[in-house]
Amino acid sequence: ARPGLSFIAPDAATADRIARHRELILTLGRVSDLSTVEAAASGAVTFVSGGATAALSLAGIIDLSAERARLTKEIAAFEDDAAHVNRKLGNPNFVSRAAPEVVDEQRQKLAEAEAGKAKLQAALARLDAVG
Numbered sequence: 263a264r265p266g267l268s269f270i271a272p273d274a275a276t277a278d279r280i281a282r283h284r285e286l287i288l289t290l291g292r293v294s295d296l297s298t299v300e301a302a303a304s305g306a307v308t309f310v311s312g313g314a315t316a317a318l319s320l321a322g323i324i325d326l327s328a329e330r331a332r333l334t335k336e337i338a339a340f341e342d343d344a345a346h347v348n349r350k351l352g353n354p355n356f357v358s359r360a361a362p363e364v365v366d367e368q369r370q371k372l373a374e375a376e377a378g379k380a381k382l383q384a385a386l387a388r389l390d391a392v393g
Contacts, residue, residue: 264294265323270315271298307392320392333386340379347372
């Protein structure tokens with residue numbers, strides 16, 4: 263199923279431009295419907311395009327609760343990875359006895375886990391903002 267796309271046009275010229283390019287937007291955007299509205303519907307993702315705010319309806323397209331659960335599970339996995347590496351790096355025996363390359367590799371793993379966790383937390387925050 264294709265989502266619907268709504269535009270909140272700031273002025274008549276923008277609304278006219280959207281109307282003129284309706285078929286192109288429908289085809290290239292792979293959306294089922296195109297409309298001009300006063301405000302975005304709940305459950306829609308919004309973005310700015312060409313001076314207009316566009317709202318892409320995700321209702322029926324994405325199972326928001328399943329996506330939240332998936333993101334939460336992946337965040338927990340990154341947290342577990344980071345905790346495991348932190349335990350290694352917090353152990354003075356490991357740091358003093360391991361080869362410097364191994365310690366650097368563990369620090370890199372920690373940085374990657376923290377970066378991955380941050381990206382997923384941002385995605386979860388965006389999802390929560392949708393509804």
